[in-house]
Amino acid sequence: MKVAVIGTGYVGLVTAAILADFGNQVVGVDIDEEKIKTLQKGQTPFYEPGLSDLLLRNQGARRLIFTIDYSQAIPPAEVIFICVGTPSNERGEADLNYVFSAAKSLAPFLTEKAVVVIKSTVPPGTHLEVKKIIDKLTEVKYYLASVPEFLREGSALEDTLRPDRVIIGTDNKYAQKVLLDLHRPINGKRILTDVVSAQLIKYAANSFLASKISYANEIARLCDVYGADVMQVMEGVGEDKRIGKAFLHPGIGYGGSCFPKDVKAILAFAKKKEVELAVIAGAHRTNTTQVNYFIEKIKKHLGNLQNKKIGVLGLAFKGNTDDIRQSRALVLIKKLLEEKAEVYAYDPLAATSVKKFFPELRINYASNWQQVAKQAEALIIATEWNEFKELDLEELKRISQVKYIFDGRNILNPAKVKLAGFHYVGLGR
Numbered sequence: 419m420k421v422a423v424i425g426t427g428y429v430g431l432v433t434a435a436i437l438a439d440f441g442n443q444v445v446g447v448d449i450d451e452e453k454i455k456t457l458q459k460g461q462t463p464f465y466e467p468g469l470s471d472l473l474l475r476n477q478g479a480r481r482l483i484f485t486i487d488y489s490q491a492i493p494p495a496e497v498i499f500i501c502v503g504t505p506s507n508e509r510g511e512a513d514l515n516y517v518f519s520a521a522k523s524l525a526p527f528l529t530e531k532a533v534v535v536i537k538s539t540v541p542p543g544t545h546l547e548v549k550k551i552i553d554k555l556t557e558v559k560y561y562l563a564s565v566p567e568f569l570r571e572g573s574a575l576e577d578t579l580r581p582d583r584v585i586i587g588t589d590n591k592y593a594q595k596v597l598l599d600l601h602r603p604i605n606g607k608r609i610l611t612d613v614v615s616a617q618l619i620k621y622a623a624n625s626f627l628a629s630k631i632s633y634a635n636e637i638a639r640l641c642d643v644y645g646a647d648v649m650q651v652m653e654g655v656g657e658d659k660r661i662g663k664a665f666l667h668p669g670i671g672y673g674g675s676c677f678p679k680d681v682k683a684i685l686a687f688a689k690k691k692e693v694e695l696a697v698i699a700g701a702h703r704t705n706t707t708q709v710n711y712f713i714e715k716i717k718k719h720l721g722n723l724q725n726k727k728i729g730v731l732g733l734a735f736k737g738n739t740d741d742i743r744q745s746r747a748l749v750l751i752k753k754l755l756e757e758k759a760e761v762y763a764y765d766p767l768a769a770t771s772v773k774k775f776f777p778e779l780r781i782n783y784a785s786n787w788q789q790v791a792k793q794a795e796a797l798i799i800a801t802e803w804n805e806f807k808e809l810d811l812e813e814l815k816r817i818s819q820v821k822y823i824f825d826g827r828n829i830l831n832p833a834k835v836k837l838a839g840f841h842y843v844g845l846g847r
């Protein structure tokens with residue numbers, strides 16, 4: 419099949435690469451000329467395991483090309499995916515300008531029976547706005563659909579190839595058939611819905627997962643005051659199949675490009691229709707106070723943080739990515755700096771982005787955890803990187819003056835840490 423993918427961020431690039439790998443002819447389009455040049459040179463603009471090889475293989479086979487030219491990408495396409503960003507605006511709503519502008523740009527080049535698929539996360543009803551825009555610019559018969567994406571950064575390829583489900587939201591039988599055909603090589607249950615339901619599934623799923631995390635974080639606070647171990651509690655809770663074990667891992671909160679933005683957006687579009695979402699509002703509130711809660715715990719042990727040398731392990735919003743969008747590690751560091759602490763930090767991948775986008779943060783960067791430890795009197799684990807899970811405690815003891823380990827991701831074994839002669843402080847344990 420001939421496919422165009424508009425937007426070459428995480429969702430767009432992964433979608434384009436995988437569809438090309440199935441043998442489809444795919445054109446990736448973006449307004450960002452620099453990004454397209456990078457891709458044309460065979461480079462990947464961000465880190466995602468396996469993506470670079472997949473892109474190169476399919477570019478080499480000429481099944482995948484990149485352009486800024488809509489007049490090249492759209493006319494041959496039987497299916498067009500809109501995969502542009504929908505960031506939060508100042509009111510917490512999804513900013514739909516990129517979606518509308520993509521619709522405007524593609525409309526003049528649409529050909530008969532093209533299926534336009536909105537993959538960007540958009541509030542229910544957005545397709546009606548998109549339809550208005552396209553209808554003004556073309557006479558051809560086309561179809562609209564919504565196929566939301568559930569990929570996680572760090573496992574984006576696997577999540578796209580083997581998702582739990584593929585949601586195909588369209589009110590048109592022909593478009594449904596085309597999309598079922600296109601998704602045939604992908605595993606996972608097919609769920610056929612109308613467009614609005616597909617759009618809402620995405621927000622409902624993300625806000626549920628975010629609520630699970632905040633729920634675990636609230637129970638962790640309760641465990642702190644009662645002296646229970648939240649990891650045992652969550653194991654006991656998660657074994658109930660109706661609840662499930664995933665996304666019950668306590669920490670300093672959720673970040674990233676999706677959960678914070680989508681939670682705010684669902685609250686905003688519910689409010690517009692005067693629907694109260696108390697559970698989701700609570701989840702959001704808990705997430706925004708979780709870093710403060712952790713800082714207060716740290717201060718109970720260290721007292722005033724002024725001039726204290728604090729080492730922070732992790733800057734990315736989670737492990738296995740260089741993405742720092744809405745990273746809780748950065749929220750934590752900003753607060754430490756406000757408290758006038760001296761901050762030393764290391765991340766396996768994300769330091770370059772922090773230096774570039776937050777040059778005002780007075781962080782002393784290190785190129786490994788040992789360099790951080792040598793400077794610090796206390797260590798904070800802020801991101802759940804694998805390499806921090808088995809921190810060499812003997813080496814830490816040997817090379818540093820560190821006395822406290824504050825585990826903001828509950829990834830260390832407290833008994834081992836204590837045995838090695840450190841004070842261990844996690845969340846709810």
Ligand code: UDX
Binds near residue numbers: 567631665667674
């Ligand atoms: C998420 C969704 O999982 C994905 O389905 C959606 O399409 C996009 O948003 P992603 O942003 O890549 O994916 O990250 P995810 O792995 O879900 O983690 C989000 C945040 O929650 C991270 O900051 C992570 O540290 C935190 N988290 C996750 C927890 O604190 N506890 C958990 O148990 C799980």
